[in-house]
Amino acid sequence: MAKPDSPEQAGHGDKAHDAVSIVTDLLAQAGRASASDVHFEPTAEGMVVRYRLDGVLKDVETLPASLAEGVTTRLKVLGGLLTYRNDIPQEGRIDLPTGEGNVVDQRLSVFPTIHGQRAVVRLFYDDEALSSLDGLGLPAAILTGLKRVAAGNQGVLLLTGPAGSGKSTTLAALLRYIADKQAGKSIVAVEDPVERHISGITQIQITPHRDMTFPVALRSLLRQDPEVLMLGEIRDAETARIAIQAGLTGHLLMSTMHSGNPAGALLRLLEMGIEPYQVTSSISAVVNQRLVRKLCDNCARQIAQTSTFEPVGCPKCFGTGFRGRALIAEMVTLDGELRSAILAKTDLEQLTEILAARGHMTLRQDGGRLLSAGVTTQEELDKVCGLAC
16 A cells, blocks of 8 residues: 555545554654654544644544554554553553654553543654754754753753653753763663663663652662763652752752743742752753744745745645744853842742843744744744743
8 A cells, every 4th residue: 555645645544444554554654744643533433643743733534433443453462552451541662663764663652532542652753963962953052051061060950841842852962962072971861761762871761650760760879979860850849859969969960840931940949848049059050942843845935025934834744834843942040140039039020030131032032043044933933932931
């Protein structure tokens, strides 16, 4: 069966197509489209297949009810799951090379619903450009600041932003940079799960609902003479306390937090019970980042009498008008005034005013360089930044 290149060509509604070929074709097509996730969503009428393209879900196929169960079963076989259990959540990894392009891993999650089992396949890619810190597309000032932090011997670097904002990719690139520039350093990463393997780094995977949690792993690792530690995420007060202590005792620690902006991340640490003097003494910098969709280079159209462009839509971009994403970021390093404000337990509004007064470049302002270059649109920037910028 020919492999479809657009949703209009998929043609899997014909019952003659079996579940094996349907799943193979849909995953292969997702790889060619650089989709990050493939959703198989059961409905009363059948199954809707959706790709997450550049962070946005796009319907690509509707399968009849007669094929839905077979498709889910095929996915469970590929993922090594229990095909006879339809009443429990299950997770697995698809080892067969059904993806295309530079797909290096495919992870499956299945969950029961009232209309049948919902399955999501997450695709991971080997993008050589994004493996390098210089290749992330960070503004020059932030790139320089990150390299300065990486050259240090202690302190805590926090990356903030919502899920899917590229934090893990930035951390992985930073770890590669340190391993390359400072050969011989003991570097350990604790993740849930390990998303990409990094040469020269000791990587540890936290298994949910088991005894080795982030705090347990971090506490033990501090006795194993690490110099650089990467934590996938600071999720709770206990992890935060150990991380801050590590940054105070001669370790360079990097991690992520879910926060809308750098000031919010600093205040969240205080809310977790971290003493203000510990925050000011340990935090080296906070980087807040987002990903904005890039206009499709095949169909973007210049708006008359302006220097801006608008999305159109074509088969190459699945009719979305966008293809690929670009990084925007802001970075805060703690200076005397900011440290004094934190020690005084200043609120979010006052911290934001202090940053603005010293000329802090916000996410929205950084996005201006992409607008002027015709990379994205004002609407996309507004959507991604929202009120947090």
